[in-house]
Amino acid sequence: MKHTIxxxxxxxxxxxxxxxxxxxxxxxxxxxxSIGETESPEISRMTIVTEGDDKIIEQVVKQLNRLIDTIxxxxxxxxxxxxxxxxxxxxxxxxxxRADIISVSNIxxxxxVDINNKTITIEITGPxxxxxxxxxxxxxxGIKEMARSGTVALKRGEQVKGxxxxxxxxxxxx
Amino acid sequence: xxxxxxVMSGAEIFFECLKREKVEIVFGYPGxxxxxxxxxxxxxxxxxxxxxxxxxxATHMAEGYAKATGxxxxxxxxxxxxxxxxVTGIADAYMDSVPIVVFTGQVATHLIGNDAFQEADIxxxxxxxxxxxxxxxxxxxxxxxxxxxxxxxSTGRPGPVLVDLPKDVINSVCEFEYPEKVExxxxxxNLLGHQNQIKKAAERIRKAKRPLLYVGGGVIMSGGxxxxxxxxxxxxxxVTMTLQGLGAFPMSDPQSLGMLGMHGTxxxxxxxxxxxxxxxxxxxxxxxxxxxxxxxxxGAYKIHVDIDPTCIDKNVVVDLPIVGDVKHVLxxxxxxxxxxxxxxxxxxxxxxxxxxxxxxxxxxDGKLRSEFILEKLSEFTKGEAVIVTDVGQHQMWTSQYYKxxxxxxHLTSGGLGTMGFSVPASIGAAFAIKDRPVISISGDGxxxxxxxxxxxxxxHKLPVKFIIINxxxxxxxRQWQELFHAxxxxxxxxxxxxxxxxxxxxxxxxxxxxxxxxxxxxxILEEMMQIKDGPSLAEFRVEKEDMVFPIIPSGxxxxxxxxxxxxxxxxx
Numbered sequence: 001m002k003h004t005i006x007x008x009x010x011x012x013x014x015x016x017x018x019x020x021x022x023x024x025x026x027x028x029x030x031x032x033x034s035i036g037e038t039e040s041p042e043i044s045r046m047t048i049v050t051e052g053d054d055k056i057i058e059q060v061v062k063q064l065n066r067l068i069d070t071i072x073x074x075x076x077x078x079x080x081x082x083x084x085x086x087x088x089x090x091x092x093x094x095x096x097x098r099a100d101i102i103s104v105s106n107i108x109x110x111x112x113v114d115i116n117n118k119t120i121t122i123e124i125t126g127p128x129x130x131x132x133x134x135x136x137x138x139x140x141x142g143i144k145e146m147a148r149s150g151t152v153a154l155k156r157g158e159q160v161k162g163x164x165x166x167x168x169x170x171x172x173x174x
Numbered sequence: 175x176x177x178x179x180x181v182m183s184g185a186e187i188f189f190e191c192l193k194r195e196k197v198e199i200v201f202g203y204p205g206x207x208x209x210x211x212x213x214x215x216x217x218x219x220x221x222x223x224x225x226x227x228x229x230x231x232a233t234h235m236a237e238g239y240a241k242a243t244g245x246x247x248x249x250x251x252x253x254x255x256x257x258x259x260x261v262t263g264i265a266d267a268y269m270d271s272v273p274i275v276v277f278t279g280q281v282a283t284h285l286i287g288n289d290a291f292q293e294a295d296i297x298x299x300x301x302x303x304x305x306x307x308x309x310x311x312x313x314x315x316x317x318x319x320x321x322x323x324x325x326x327x328s329t330g331r332p333g334p335v336l337v338d339l340p341k342d343v344i345n346s347v348c349e350f351e352y353p354e355k356v357e358x359x360x361x362x363x364n365l366l367g368h369q370n371q372i373k374k375a376a377e378r379i380r381k382a383k384r385p386l387l388y389v390g391g392g393v394i395m396s397g398g399x400x401x402x403x404x405x406x407x408x409x410x411x412x413v414t415m416t417l418q419g420l421g422a423f424p425m426s427d428p429q430s431l432g433m434l435g436m437h438g439t440x441x442x443x444x445x446x447x448x449x450x451x452x453x454x455x456x457x458x459x460x461x462x463x464x465x466x467x468x469x470x471x472x473g474a475y476k477i478h479v480d481i482d483p484t485c486i487d488k489n490v491v492v493d494l495p496i497v498g499d500v501k502h503v504l505x506x507x508x509x510x511x512x513x514x515x516x517x518x519x520x521x522x523x524x525x526x527x528x529x530x531x532x533x534x535x536x537x538x539d540g541k542l543r544s545e546f547i548l549e550k551l552s553e554f555t556k557g558e559a560v561i562v563t564d565v566g567q568h569q570m571w572t573s574q575y576y577k578x579x580x581x582x583x584h585l586t587s588g589g590l591g592t593m594g595f596s597v598p599a600s601i602g603a604a605f606a607i608k609d610r611p612v613i614s615i616s617g618d619g620x621x622x623x624x625x626x627x628x629x630x631x632x633x634h635k636l637p638v639k640f641i642i643i644n645x646x647x648x649x650x651x652r653q654w655q656e657l658f659h660a661x662x663x664x665x666x667x668x669x670x671x672x673x674x675x676x677x678x679x680x681x682x683x684x685x686x687x688x689x690x691x692x693x694x695x696x697x698i699l700e701e702m703m704q705i706k707d708g709p710s711l712a713e714f715r716v717e718k719e720d721m722v723f724p725i726i727p728s729g730x731x732x733x734x735x736x737x738x739x740x741x742x743x744x745x746x
Contacts, residue, residue: 010360013309018301025302055487062484068306068326068361 002031003057003077004153007046008038010069018067019046028052028060032085032150043071047152049128080156086149087131088113090121092142101141108134119144179351184313184344185214188277191320193220194352197248199239199605200224201232205252206292207279210344224605224634227626229256231598233263234624236274238602240267241585242560242612244397246328247274247602253281254292257338258299262592264334265303269589270418271395273332275323282342283311297338305333310340313348325356330363331482332395363481367498367506375453375477375494376510379409382451382475384520387411388434388463391418391588392456392480394581398501399423402455405504409514412524414442416457417569417588421578426557431524435463436726437570441527443724443732446471448523454478456500459489460589461729469731479503531724531737533574542692542716544568544643548575551613551641554699559611560585560603564596564620567649570722572615583610594623597640601627604636611639611703618644618672628682631709639702640684640711642675645718653721657736669718679711690715 009015016035023030031049038045050060057075064073076083093101098120105112105122108130114121124134128151135146182190188211192200199222204212215223226232229251236247251260257278267274281290297309306326308319316339323335379385393402399422406413406429413423414431423430431442446452452474457463459478464470467490476492478485479500486495496503535545548571551559557579563569563586578584585603587595600614621642631638648666655663679686685705687698695714702710724737 013311014297014301017298021301055491059484059488062486066482066484068358071360 001053001077002049002051003060003075004081004083004151005048005050005060005064006074006076006153006155007048007064007070008072009035009044009046009067010071011037011042011044012069015044015069016046018069019048019064022063022067023050026059026063028056028063032148034150034152036152045152047150049151074155076153076155081153082156083127083151083153084125085128085131085151086123086125087135088121088123088147089135089138090114090119090144090146091138092118092144093120097141101138104134104137110134179349181347182350183210183214183347184316184339185210187313187316187348187350188320188339188344189214189218190350191317191352192248195246195320195324197221197246200248200250201226201235201239201602202250203229203232203252203256205256205279207253207256207281207341208250208339208344210341211250211279211339222605223250224630226598226630228624229259230263230594231601231624231627231630233260233267233274233276234592234595234598235602235605235627235630236276237263237267237270237272237595238562238585238599239606240272240274240602241599242582242603243606244395244582245273245606246324247272249274249276251276252279252292253296254294256292257296258294261299261303262590264300264336266587266590266592266595267334268303268305270587271332271391272334273327274334275327276334276336278336278338279344280309280338280340283340284342286340296336300336303334304336305331307336307338309338310343313343313346316343316348317350318353321353322356322358326361330361331392331480363499364497365481365499365502367479367496367503369506371494371496372503372506373510375479375496376507376512378451378475378477378494379411379453379507380511380513380515382515383517384449384523385411385451385453385515385517386445386449386474387413388416388446388452388454388457389413389419389422390416390455390457391422392500393419393422393504394456396456396481396499396501398456398499398504399581401501401504401508405508405511408508409511410517410521411515412445412521414438414445416460416463417573417586419457420573420584421581424557424579425577426579433573435460436465436728437574437722437724439533439574440531440724440735440737441524443726443735444527445524446474447732449474452476454480454492455504456480458485461489464490465726466729466731535720540692542690542695542714543720544571544645544714544716545575546692547641547643547695547714547716548572548615550695550699552576554696554703555611555613557583559583559613560600560607562586562596562600562603562612562614564616565591565593565650566617566620567645567653567720567722568615568617568643570650593620596620597624598627598630600638600640601631601636604631604638605634611637613639613641615641615643617649618642618646618668618675619648621675622673625678628679628684628709628711632683635708637706638709639705640679640709642711642713643716644672644675644713645716645720646672647718649720650722652719653725656719656721657725658727675711675713684708685710687712688715689713
């Protein structure tokens with residue numbers, strides 16, 4: 001089963017590499033991994049989509065926690081969350097089907113971000129399954145190239161605030 | 175008025191930090207990137223620097239020192255090849271949770287990534303084999319990085335930490351301030367076990383009919399052997415130990431069942447297989463212990479005490495995990511058990527197993543055998559020596575025939591299985607251990623992997639006794655070739671390619687001995703024990719094709735245990 005794991009790490013040289021090295025060294029699957037800044041400049045958030053049975057996911061979480069530079073690890077699977085991914089998809093068009101492609105883009109609430117005399121580039125944002133659906137349809141027209149950001153995710157509502165509070169408390173406690 | 179802080183060079187800060195960490199000894203080798211440190215070392219008087227002959231030797235010496243004392247072993251090497259030569263020792267320390275800090279020189283920060291002379295990305299290389307590592311990119315981070323390195327290496331589950339020191343960082347200057355406290359929000363080892371879990375465990379022990387304590391290296395590292403002794407003695411519990419756990423409980427005590435696992439005793443393995451309660455203390459259910467996982471201690475309720483949460487449920491799923499420092503948990507556990515379990519029948523059964531299949535070897539054919547030498551050595555030193563083994567048959571025979579009575583007296587490469595460990599590790603231990611003999615035991619193969627360090631022992635007049643059990647084979651590999659690989663003795667026969675070890679020892683300036691006769695073993699050991707002003711060496715030429723028994727083949731169960739050499743027909 002796929003799991004989305006959110007990891008807060010120290011925003012330091014080599015931290016991303018440590019996580020990647022751990023995943024490859026332990027033979028864990030990675031579907032996507034993204035990293036970016038958080039509200040606090042010295043902390044980065046990694047969102048990792050991985051796959052495995054309960055025993056493997058338990059090890060993934062423990063091994064992530066074991067890294068010195070990780071501050072907090074949360075398996076978001078099973079809790080209410082917001083998940084988003086961004087894809088840029090460049091599709092070939094012919095004279096007759098340009099409007100069709102644009103309407104597909106509209107159905108998925110995509111934006112046309114580039115066009116020339118052969119190709120059209122669409123930006124689509126949404127949960128990973130929505131991106132999958134869009135890619136499936138657009139494949140019919142011929143995809144020239146595609147770039148996907150990987151999933152980013154946050155817990156919904158109150159719990160996010162709780163996280164932050166806990167973090168601040170941690171800072172004081174240390 | 176603001177307090178002024180002293181301005182120091184990187185090299186000065188480096189040594190000031192080592193002083194604050196109470197480092198007494200550094201194993202190192204100078205080079206281009208560390209010249210400034212070695213320049214400063216000239217004026218440093220609070221520590222001893224030991225010049226090794228190869229950087230791998232330095233890391234094993236630091237391990238030997240750390241394992242024998244519980245203190246952090248320190249290594250100082252240069253960049254590039256100096257750094258990469260430490261890799262095996264670091265990996266070894268990682269697998270066996272040995273606290274060492276390795277300082278490597280690095281090219282100047284502006285040259286990093288340029289393929290500069292003697293440049294290697296040692297932080298990248300060692301990332302998967304260190305508990306943590308640092309590249310100090312600015313001198314302002316130097317003191318805090320070193321402080322953290324020692325803290326991380328020595329706390330929680332110990333392990334190696336590497337600190338990479340670029341040349342320009344060492345050469346520049348900065349105000350020095352040593353952080354009083356280490357602040358890392360991502361690293362807070364949990365020392366206290368969960369109260370309720372401990373209570374449950376105590377209740378389980380009290381009610382058990384066939385309990386067994388399965389003791390690993392964690393008990394020694396945490397210093398929990400007194401607590402273990404108390405728990406075992408007060409409740410009359412049988413104790414089996416892993417390779418790294420040997421000595422945590424005295425092996426001359428009748429409650430000790432010796433080692434378990436692949437080459438463990440018959441009765442220890444029977445006990446594991448038949449117990450109704452298995453209490454794992456600072457051990458990690460290694461595959462050499464468990465054999466086939468599905469068949470391991472199937473009838474037992476399993477309690478697992480470990481400071482590292484990743485160890486729990488990694489190989490064997492347990493019923494009651496307790497994450498915490500094993501010393502602390504043991505103390506609580508001992509206090510919590512209201513009355514000892516009633517296990518007389520269990521002990522009767524264990525004694526039956528002990529009589530059924532004792533350790534044995536051929537004693538009456540006049541040939542010299544490894545088991546005989548190790549048994550003699552055990553009698554001779556009364557289990558009081560510090561024994562440093564290498565990897566292979568002699569290592570397993572030592573674990574079977576030497577009766578370790580103290581913690582930190584059996585030093586060996588367990589997890590990684592590094593041949594070439596014993597010679598340097600025994601030297602590292604001998605720098606710290608002065609009141610007991612330090613004895614290095616190697617096979618003829620492993621001895622040759624780091625024998626360049628013999629001169630380090632000679633130069634420093636360390637009374638290490640180097641014992642070579644020479645069967646003219648890479649014996650353990652040969653054993654597997656015989657048992658499992660169609661008797662194809664591919665590249666394991668050293669009969670025609672071994673050096674003359676006695677002459678070799680003499681060339682290094684050591685009193686050296688040779689024998690292939692059992693009746694001479696006593697007198698050689700006796701003479702070696704008398705040599706106190708320097709090392710000595712003995713080559714014991716033993717039977718070529720002896721095998722370590724019992725053996726449970728890899729991934730098999732106790733049913734497949736072989737206790738003696740079978741003739742080919744019996745094997746099928």
